[in-house]
Amino acid sequence: xxxxxxxxxxxxxxxxxxxxxxxxxxxxxxxxxxxxxxxxxxxxxxxxxxxxxxxxxxxxxxxxxxxxxxxxxxxxxxxxxxxxxxxxxxxxxxxxxxxxxxxxxxxxxxxxxxxxxxxxxxxxxxxxxxxxxxxxxxxxxxxxxxxx
Numbered sequence: 001x002x003x004x005x006x007x008x009x010x011x012x013x014x015x016x017x018x019x020x021x022x023x024x025x026x027x028x029x030x031x032x033x034x035x036x037x038x039x040x041x042x043x044x045x046x047x048x049x050x051x052x053x054x055x056x057x058x059x060x061x062x063x064x065x066x067x068x069x070x071x072x073x074x075x076x077x078x079x080x081x082x083x084x085x086x087x088x089x090x091x092x093x094x095x096x097x098x099x100x101x102x103x104x105x106x107x108x109x110x111x112x113x114x115x116x117x118x119x120x121x122x123x124x125x126x127x128x129x130x131x132x133x134x135x136x137x138x139x140x141x142x143x144x145x146x147x148x
Contacts, residue, residue: 060090104137
């Protein structure tokens with residue numbers, strides 16, 4: 001029963017991330033309501049995770065808080081909403097998988113940025129939505145959790 005609840009909540013988080021990614025592409029911002037719902041669902045998921053470890057959960061939370069700190073110090077070169085999403089994902093997936101999500105998202109976004117520069121579709125100041133790449137990283141990591 002616990003595994004069924006865990007998997008259902010991971011899928012719901014994925015749907016919310018997908019929705020946030022679409023909104024981020026269209027408006028280059030995500031509503032506080034959607035971020036709040038995502039965060040609450042992630043908090044509700046933590047007790048049902050089969051690989052529960054308080055240090056792992058705190059590590060994932062810390063990674064997200066660091067991203068929020070970077071957002072504040074860099075004058076939102078990366079949005080606070082992105083940091084909140086990474087914090088929520090870190091709570092659910094833990095430190096190691098959260099880092100994998102961020103690495104995959106960063107790699108995808110660097111490839112997108114390089115292609116935009118090569119094809120002259122923008123310049124170095126072009127703002128790119130980060131949440132679709134975070135969704136891709138989440139699908140990779142959550143897929144591993146769902147399969148195992």
